[in-house]
Amino acid sequence: MIVNPELYEEGSACIDPSHMQYQALQEDGYSQTMVQNCNSTNFSMDDQQQMLSYPQQDAAAAAAAAAANMELEINQQMGLDLENCYNPNNNGEPHLMQDQNHQPSWETHQVLNFNHYQQIQEMQHNSNNNCSLENTANQYPQTPDLLNLFHLPNCSSSVLPNSSITFTNPTHKSGFFGDLPNTQDTTVGSSSVLYDPMFHLNLPPPPPIFRDLFQSNFPHGYNFSGTRNGALFDGMEDTEGNGEFDAGVLEFSRDLNCLGKGKGGKDVKHFATEKQRRVHLNGKYAVLKNLVPISTKPDRASVVGDAIDYIKELQRTVNELQILVEKKRYSRERLRRHMTEDESVLEVESKNMMKPQGDSDQAYNGNALRSSWLQRKSKNTEVDVRIIDDEVTIKLVQQKRINSLLFVSKVLDELQLDLQHVAGGLIGDFYSFLFNTKICEGSSVYASAIANKLIDVVDREYAASQPTSSY
Amino acid sequence: MGIGSRHSDDQDSEFKSPNLMAERKRRKKLGSRLLELRALVPKITNMTKPAIITDAISYIHELKSHVQELSDEILSMEATSNEHEQKMEMSEVGSAQEMENWGIEPEVKVSKIDSNKLWVKLLFQKTRGGLITTIFEAMNVLGFVPIDMSAITSKGAVLITSHIEVMEDGMQATEKIKELLLEIVTTY
Numbered sequence: 269m270i271v272n273p274e275l276y277e278e279g280s281a282c283i284d285p286s287h288m289q290y291q292a293l294q295e296d297g298y299s300q301t302m303v304q305n306c307n308s309t310n311f312s313m314d315d316q317q318q319m320l321s322y323p324q325q326d327a328a329a330a331a332a333a334a335a336a337n338m339e340l341e342i343n344q345q346m347g348l349d350l351e352n353c354y355n356p357n358n359n360g361e362p363h364l365m366q367d368q369n370h371q372p373s374w375e376t377h378q379v380l381n382f383n384h385y386q387q388i389q390e391m392q393h394n395s396n397n398n399c400s401l402e403n404t405a406n407q408y409p410q411t412p413d414l415l416n417l418f419h420l421p422n423c424s425s426s427v428l429p430n431s432s433i434t435f436t437n438p439t440h441k442s443g444f445f446g447d448l449p450n451t452q453d454t455t456v457g458s459s460s461v462l463y464d465p466m467f468h469l470n471l472p473p474p475p476p477i478f479r480d481l482f483q484s485n486f487p488h489g490y491n492f493s494g495t496r497n498g499a500l501f502d503g504m505e506d507t508e509g510n511g512e513f514d515a516g517v518l519e520f521s522r523d524l525n526c527l528g529k530g531k532g533g534k535d536v537k538h539f540a541t542e543k544q545r546r547v548h549l550n551g552k553y554a555v556l557k558n559l560v561p562i563s564t565k566p567d568r569a570s571v572v573g574d575a576i577d578y579i580k581e582l583q584r585t586v587n588e589l590q591i592l593v594e595k596k597r598y599s600r601e602r603l604r605r606h607m608t609e610d611e612s613v614l615e616v617e618s619k620n621m622m623k624p625q626g627d628s629d630q631a632y633n634g635n636a637l638r639s640s641w642l643q644r645k646s647k648n649t650e651v652d653v654r655i656i657d658d659e660v661t662i663k664l665v666q667q668k669r670i671n672s673l674l675f676v677s678k679v680l681d682e683l684q685l686d687l688q689h690v691a692g693g694l695i696g697d698f699y700s701f702l703f704n705t706k707i708c709e710g711s712s713v714y715a716s717a718i719a720n721k722l723i724d725v726v727d728r729e730y731a732a733s734q735p736t737s738s739y
Numbered sequence: 740m741g742i743g744s745r746h747s748d749d750q751d752s753e754f755k756s757p758n759l760m761a762e763r764k765r766r767k768k769l770g771s772r773l774l775e776l777r778a779l780v781p782k783i784t785n786m787t788k789p790a791i792i793t794d795a796i797s798y799i800h801e802l803k804s805h806v807q808e809l810s811d812e813i814l815s816m817e818a819t820s821n822e823h824e825q826k827m828e829m830s831e832v833g834s835a836q837e838m839e840n841w842g843i844e845p846e847v848k849v850s851k852i853d854s855n856k857l858w859v860k861l862l863f864q865k866t867r868g869g870l871i872t873t874i875f876e877a878m879n880v881l882g883f884v885p886i887d888m889s890a891i892t893s894k895g896a897v898l899i900t901s902h903i904e905v906m907e908d909g910m911q912a913t914e915k916i917k918e919l920l921l922e923i924v925t926t927y
Contacts, residue, residue, distance in 0.1 A: 552789055552796070556796055559796060575776060579779050579795070579798065579799060597816070671879055673888065
């Protein structure tokens, strides 16, 4: 590989990958032109550099939106800072927008992503163009498997560790970026882009950022130092599928252009445009919104408010369950010890609240008052479950269609909740009932189980009664 | 994002926004909520807005998996325990006894209120076996639609009173309804 120092000075060294991509952008997938391009333009690479391959712009937006998620969830840092070389040529992104007519499906992409990634890995070894890429993936720190945290469906975790596309520039501080000052001091972390959880949202693709920029700089030789994952580069050589592979995945890396030093990977991200930043942030709000079951209004403040309520509810549930587990364990212990004696089981249980004996395995906080509260809503039903110690209070509001009393009563029997008091009736178009129940000894129901079951049953019955609306 | 609207320059009208105050209030609201969210989440990497949200997302995932873990544990513990069965028997005997002690007798009353409304009163022994459910079921079958309903438990007995709306043909046989319910209650 020939390094062209002039390019560095011009600050257009970053053109390289984008140029290649630019070629690709014009077609549906990475085509042979990419390879030819690579061959003919004498890409210069320092050894162990990988080229960035950029996804087609029609996948860009979707990926960009997810970029944030990926980046944050996965420990990653961008290896490129194209901002400086990008800015002077960029008159604003909108005009870079290409005609987007390709909205790849999410799942297809996921599968493609991984499939192609593996192909790419192989291709790296077989590559025989002038670019002489090496697979240096193993040289770079594997990104932590935070993707699992993201609960990506469809992905096989075995592929994950290899799928990270890392830009690392441990030895060449500024090689790729020439004289760009702010990149010289930073070491490139690794950014792994796996796939785009936001993909299915079908967000509009972002502009092909580098198109104009690199277009004008095309005739020059390219040099890029800074290491990239070989997969990316090879992805360009591949034909059709890779475009999709990158679509959900790499756009993120393209858009986040900075050299980040932070360990967390989250603390350094510099967007090339304000729009990218906004898209990124909106993506995050969307993820949060999807996580939270109860959503009142679609605006940001409400999403955050609902998230706050949900977190509090989850914390309550965790506490409740922990107390339950403790109680169960403790009562089991005592039962086993007293089973052999003549005492009836009931009497044993009544001593349950006393301080633990010395020979008890675990400390048992007999004074812990179990309390829990949560709400669940569905289209026709609202359920509010509150538990204090062993008393469960259930409030049910339901659109008048069926006689839910019967079904609720059945559910309570199943859950071993002893009905103490019921009150309620028809209010306008709705049935509203309040149930005071007591948890039978030894039963370990918890609030969310009760609420979920109730909602399920009532909704089912409601749906079943759709055709006949005699009531 | 409306940064320009912060400049209070009366003459430069392009910066002034008609709903300046509303917009400020909206931003403030979002800001305070984000602060509250951050206060909840134990790990904070950054103070930036997107970081708050990211941390919240991962914290929620963490909590959810914790909940799942704990409830699985409880389920497995539940599967191996059988203590509660014995307790149920004990309390059922207790309630029959209690009723007798207080001199409460099972009772059913049915009265016609309106052309299609009934008033029903039921008094019976409380059992664990789901007598209440059975009563509800019977009322359902009879075509009763509760307008309001109250069920109270005390002294080993259950008192149910309810206003009921009935379909036309159900109205005739109030006496029969009463007998039916009484039978259910006493022979359960």
